Amino acid sequence: MRISDVKRAARFATDCVVGDICVLCQLPLTPYRWHDPLALNSHICPYCRTAVALNPNSCQHCARPLPDGQRICGRCITAPLVDMALAPVLHQHCGAYLVHQLKFHRGEREASALASFLLAAVHQRYPNTNALPDLLIPVPIAPWTQLRRGYNPSDWLARPLQQQLKVAVANDLLTRKSGPSQRSLTRQQRLRLATNTFTLKSKVAPRVLDLRHVAIIDDVLTTGATVAVLAGTLRRAGAARVDIWCATRA
Ligand SMILES: [Zn+2]
């Protein structure tokens, strides 16, 4: 039995005794049941929600934090990363902790907490439900990582969004070529490595992405190299518009 399984069992036991607890302060959430404006069980108390550093003014195309009044960053003026980028939380302190828990400790509740920030950003940025994407595409992970981890963190982020927004999740369209961890690489190294990283599965029906509006779902947006390659793959497969919904921005 892995340590993460033991932690999950301990959490389950805590739930049975004291009810659901906040993912950040670990205090019971029972007093705040009424305080859930998005009708999503986000597992985070209203006090901790205000402690999370947000990314309110960011580049429309790559979500890089910008000074007030600026809407597009220098790089995106000539080469926009995607059509629209959302990354409502900064990847520091609480935001970085939630992503770490999601990625390395099977943080299912942390996924809901992060998805609740994304959901609020979606309601803010898309004028109505007709403007929403047709498909949510969680960034695929390499098969061996999926095997070792047992889940795809981006897929866990997409599920609560699918439930709330009623937009389909397509997590079986692409495969990702295995490669070394990107965490220690520069943007240039990532761009070089990322070439041909994603491929459409052969069993996928042709033209399934034709003229579709899709949103890539990911946990953290760092250099944008992975997103650029994935967006290119989706566009070549026919997608008309590609957005990125990322929980945090590094
Ligand atoms: Zn809390």
Ligand SMILES: [Zn+2]
């Ligand atoms: Zn930008």
